[in-house]
Amino acid sequence: MAPRPAQPPPVQRLLRRWLRPQWPRLWAVSRRIDRFNSAIGRAASWLVLVMLAVGSWNVVGRHLGVLIGHNLSSNALIESQLYLFDLIFLLGAAWTLQRNGHVRVDVLQARWTPRQRALADLLGTVFFLIPFCLLMIGVSWGTVASSWHILEQSPDPGGLPRYPIKTMIPLSFALLALQGISEAIKRLDRLLAPGPSDAMATPDGR
Amino acid sequence: AGGQRSRPAVESDSDLPQIRWRMATSWPVSLDTIFGGAAMVCERVRLLSGGRFDIRPYAAGELVPGLEVLDAVQSGSVQCGHTAAYYYVGKNPAFAFATSVPFGLDAQQQNAWLYEGGGNAAVDRLFADFGARAFPAGNTGTQMGGWFKRQIDSPADLQGLKMRIPGLGGKVMAALGVNVQVLPGGEIFLALERGAIDAAEWTGPYDDEKLGLNRAADFYYHPGWWEPGPTVHALVNEEQWAALPKIYQDMFSSACHQANLRMLCRYEALNGTTLTRLLAGGTQLMTYSDEILQAARDASFQLYADSARGDADFRRLFEQWRGFRAELMAWNRTVYPLTRFLHQSEVS
Amino acid sequence: MDPTLWLGPGMFLGALAFLLLGYPVAFALGGVAVVFALLAIGSGVFDPLFLTALPQRVFGIMNNFTLLAIPAFVFMGSMLERSGIAERLLETMSQLLGRIRGGLALAVVVVGALLAATTGVVAATVVTMGLISLPTMLRHGYDKSLAAGVITASGTLGQIIPPSIVLVVLADQLGISVGDLFIGSVIPGLLMAASFALYVLVVAWLRPKLAPPLPPAPAGQVREAMARRLVLLVLPPLGLILLVLGSIFFGIATPTEAGALGAVGAIVLAAMNGRLSRRTLREVSESTLTTTAMVMFILLGSTAFSLVFRGLEGDRLIAGLLTGLPGGATGFLLLSMTTIFLLGFFIDFFEIAFIVVPLFAPVARDLFGPEALVWYGVIVGANLQSSFLTPPFGFALFYLRGVASAEVATGQIYRGVIPFILLQLTVLALIVIFPQLVTGLPALTR
Numbered sequence A: 001m002a003p004r005p006a007q008p009p010p011v012q013r014l015l016r017r018w019l020r021p022q023w024p025r026l027w028a029v030s031r032r033i034d035r036f037n038s039a040i041g042r043a044a045s046w047l048v049l050v051m052l053a054v055g056s057w058n059v060v061g062r063h064l065g066v067l068i069g070h071n072l073s074s075n076a077l078i079e080s081q082l083y084l085f086d087l088i089f090l091l092g093a094a095w096t097l098q099r100n101g102h103v104r105v106d107v108l109q110a111r112w113t114p115r116q117r118a119l120a121d122l123l124g125t126v127f128f129l130i131p132f133c134l135l136m137i138g139v140s141w142g143t144v145a146s147s148w149h150i151l152e153q154s155p156d157p158g159g160l161p162r163y164p165i166k167t168m169i170p171l172s173f174a175l176l177a178l179q180g181i182s183e184a185i186k187r188l189d190r191l192l193a194p195g196p197s198d199a200m201a202t203p204d205g206r
Numbered sequence B: 001a002g003g004q005r006s007r008p009a010v011e012s013d014s015d016l017p018q019i020r021w022r023m024a025t026s027w028p029v030s031l032d033t034i035f036g037g038a039a040m041v042c043e044r045v046r047l048l049s050g051g052r053f054d055i056r057p058y059a060a061g062e063l064v065p066g067l068e069v070l071d072a073v074q075s076g077s078v079q080c081g082h083t084a085a086y087y088y089v090g091k092n093p094a095f096a097f098a099t100s101v102p103f104g105l106d107a108q109q110q111n112a113w114l115y116e117g118g119g120n121a122a123v124d125r126l127f128a129d130f131g132a133r134a135f136p137a138g139n140t141g142t143q144m145g146g147w148f149k150r151q152i153d154s155p156a157d158l159q160g161l162k163m164r165i166p167g168l169g170g171k172v173m174a175a176l177g178v179n180v181q182v183l184p185g186g187e188i189f190l191a192l193e194r195g196a197i198d199a200a201e202w203t204g205p206y207d208d209e210k211l212g213l214n215r216a217a218d219f220y221y222h223p224g225w226w227e228p229g230p231t232v233h234a235l236v237n238e239e240q241w242a243a244l245p246k247i248y249q250d251m252f253s254s255a256c257h258q259a260n261l262r263m264l265c266r267y268e269a270l271n272g273t274t275l276t277r278l279l280a281g282g283t284q285l286m287t288y289s290d291e292i293l294q295a296a297r298d299a300s301f302q303l304y305a306d307s308a309r310g311d312a313d314f315r316r317l318f319e320q321w322r323g324f325r326a327e328l329m330a331w332n333r334t335v336y337p338l339t340r341f342l343h344q345s346e347v348s
Numbered sequence C: 001m002d003p004t005l006w007l008g009p010g011m012f013l014g015a016l017a018f019l020l021l022g023y024p025v026a027f028a029l030g031g032v033a034v035v036f037a038l039l040a041i042g043s044g045v046f047d048p049l050f051l052t053a054l055p056q057r058v059f060g061i062m063n064n065f066t067l068l069a070i071p072a073f074v075f076m077g078s079m080l081e082r083s084g085i086a087e088r089l090l091e092t093m094s095q096l097l098g099r100i101r102g103g104l105a106l107a108v109v110v111v112g113a114l115l116a117a118t119t120g121v122v123a124a125t126v127v128t129m130g131l132i133s134l135p136t137m138l139r140h141g142y143d144k145s146l147a148a149g150v151i152t153a154s155g156t157l158g159q160i161i162p163p164s165i166v167l168v169v170l171a172d173q174l175g176i177s178v179g180d181l182f183i184g185s186v187i188p189g190l191l192m193a194a195s196f197a198l199y200v201l202v203v204a205w206l207r208p209k210l211a212p213p214l215p216p217a218p219a220g221q222v223r224e225a226m227a228r229r230l231v232l233l234v235l236p237p238l239g240l241i242l243l244v245l246g247s248i249f250f251g252i253a254t255p256t257e258a259g260a261l262g263a264v265g266a267i268v269l270a271a272m273n274g275r276l277s278r279r280t281l282r283e284v285s286e287s288t289l290t291t292t293a294m295v296m297f298i299l300l301g302s303t304a305f306s307l308v309f310r311g312l313e314g315d316r317l318i319a320g321l322l323t324g325l326p327g328g329a330t331g332f333l334l335l336s337m338t339t340i341f342l343l344g345f346f347i348d349f350f351e352i353a354f355i356v357v358p359l360f361a362p363v364a365r366d367l368f369g370p371e372a373l374v375w376y377g378v379i380v381g382a383n384l385q386s387s388f389l390t391p392p393f394g395f396a397l398f399y400l401r402g403v404a405s406a407e408v409a410t411g412q413i414y415r416g417v418i419p420f421i422l423l424q425l426t427v428l429a430l431i432v433i434f435p436q437l438v439t440g441l442p443a444l445t446r
């Protein structure tokens, strides 16, 4: 472990000086993203109840349908249960990130200072999360476009259109990338906030 | 190391490039007859090219899910695939003809249509929209008509029946009043066994026995009128195809021809053996009544007429197919007395 | 040097190192996939177009009906927890068992097994029981390690006692019926619960200081109150269990659909207990969304990881490594179980199920036949259950750490689970030696 510097390392000082004028704007961006994604996440969480209702109806309707000799369930209903499930996790992922709900292996982090954790999170966001989101958006674009082009349907009788649900793939990762930007701003804030500088002592030997 | 080993003729033949492809398939490895068709294409190509043209087949889900093979070939993530065109009727309803349609062609007729009756050209035109070329590369032969928990004698018995049956066959069954269910392959057995559904179809005796369907239901109906002779296709990404040396193209299409014949032969041989075993094990072989068959046929051709009205590709293919089918049926009828005599006078 | 020789193993090492950074598992895996995809493209191992298989894989996951069980079971567990049904179930049970030595710990095992049969969500059971029973056990002088061990171990029972998400995923990976795997794991799951109970009794008998008995309650009216509580608090959750298991068993619903019924059943139970409000519904829905997104995005990150891993021919490398070793059936069992157990020290069960199990499945099918895949699935499931408990990355340990007071040290939690890991391995060995423990029940129901 490197000896603790008496004052913040030059990089941090430079960054702080350069970023301070921008800070209110960055902070506003982060707040706006958070509000946006939490609104979407809260709305999507009500879909959980809709999904369970549809799922139960599919069971009950099938048995009731046999009794009254009339088909009460359909492939459209069966597929809508699935699509609701897709909407729930695809639209909820960004809000889950905001609420720190994505599980992590925190044995090492437990021993780190808040600043070290902020640095690890910042690096993770910049080098893992955002590139992953960009990759997913990039590779799914063509598939989504060609699905729209032919207005792709379900291959099963009476099923639902597929192009809207396929569109949710790039959309979900775009929301996640946005949330990543907000998280990066929050971690940067914690990193650059004035205070005891021991946190910047080369975390985990890098 | 050893550069002195003897080499196959093709390899010493200088300038042919070393090419490695991936083949995504729609089949689990456990279905060895149908996955075997894909493996055979790869193996033949490797053999013919002295190992220089190397294709590796992947089971469903290894690279992409089984029902996404066309998408993978279209986007270029794999160079080729092995799949059934009717999985993609959601993209273009006319894909149904490329595989099999209810009351359509049996394996021999299907091959006649594809290779000599303009079928391949028509199918190629459909796949061209998806940047792919298609080669018949397997056929399962006439499939069975599904496993039923109880006997069905008339169309009235189909009302409200819960059956797992996908594709156009499912549409026809739905038109006859069946409650058509979508179930993943892994859930078919349990659903049928516990009675969550009353009937389920898979393929034929050999594959059905693997799924254990004979332990879940007693009545095994035939014929499988919704799939009289389904073709499976090898798909190749158009750009990758164009970049192949001519001799590799020839090797690939020859290998597909071979797989098309051999898969059918394997299914026919294995289904015969398996059916005998199933019957010995208590399975009851049942025939769809003429009444049900007529109702299903009428519903099928009504469905084709409706689809043709709504879709230009479907109309074009249906009309070409129907014309060929009429002539072929007329010809096959002249041979039918022998077939009938053979089946009726069978001595065991 | 052939880049596939080091890029494939490099991915594993990279993933392990980056997971240790503590960044969310889903995105660490996805990020590692991006990094190694760039390396692979740079060294010409595969074409960038290869990655366009990713949306197809994602869509395959979105289209997988069996995964619908995840939000349904999460909802059911969360509703039972927030409505206080689970808590009162435990209180009643421990009062019933309180006068036996180690009775409180025994109650934790029993309730853990009951919750296991309803939810199958380890996080829900461990957190719930940690909140309810840990303070009580410590108050009555229980050893901290024993208390922590019994709570985390009982919480993981949800994994092997059906219904269970792990078994759903395993069945999918092995290409076998979810129902068969559920039925096959009933006896092994009960055996595990029984071994925990037996251990608790033996410890309480040999070393009473570790698990002292509760002071005897005054007799008389208490018995009547107990009977009422039994009817009001214990029977309804039991009814829900019967609803879920029974609807699968009697063909009223497929396992996927049974999840939805169970969730609705939990809402009804909460309403009957007067604990259902708009706020509860919202909170439970929100936590269902969060947990589902967490689990599903691990799948998405892991699908990116394993696609790149396959592109690098890493699967061939491991397959060659694993199948090239001598030893036949016994050797393969030892090797696959050791591999899964050791990986379980480091990575999550989902990643194991998705990366390693597909490699073992074909070998197992060849060696033992397709009928034995249910048995193999159960032993993999039992093995994966231990991975929830093994330090340092046992998720059940984190869940308990999250709710335990500071007076319980992480080291005490780690020490506490060791006997239970050994018990699980013993049961695992029994299943391996006596496959009838798995195959017996399905054969009876057939």
Ligand code: NA
Residues within 6 Å of the ligand: C115, C116, C117, C118, C119, C120, C121, C157, C158, C159, C160, C161, C162, C163, C164
């Ligand atoms: Na469970």
Ligand code: NA
Residues within 6 Å of the ligand: C343, C344, C345, C346, C347, C386, C387, C388, C389, C390, C391, C392, C393, C394, C395
């Ligand atoms: Na672990």
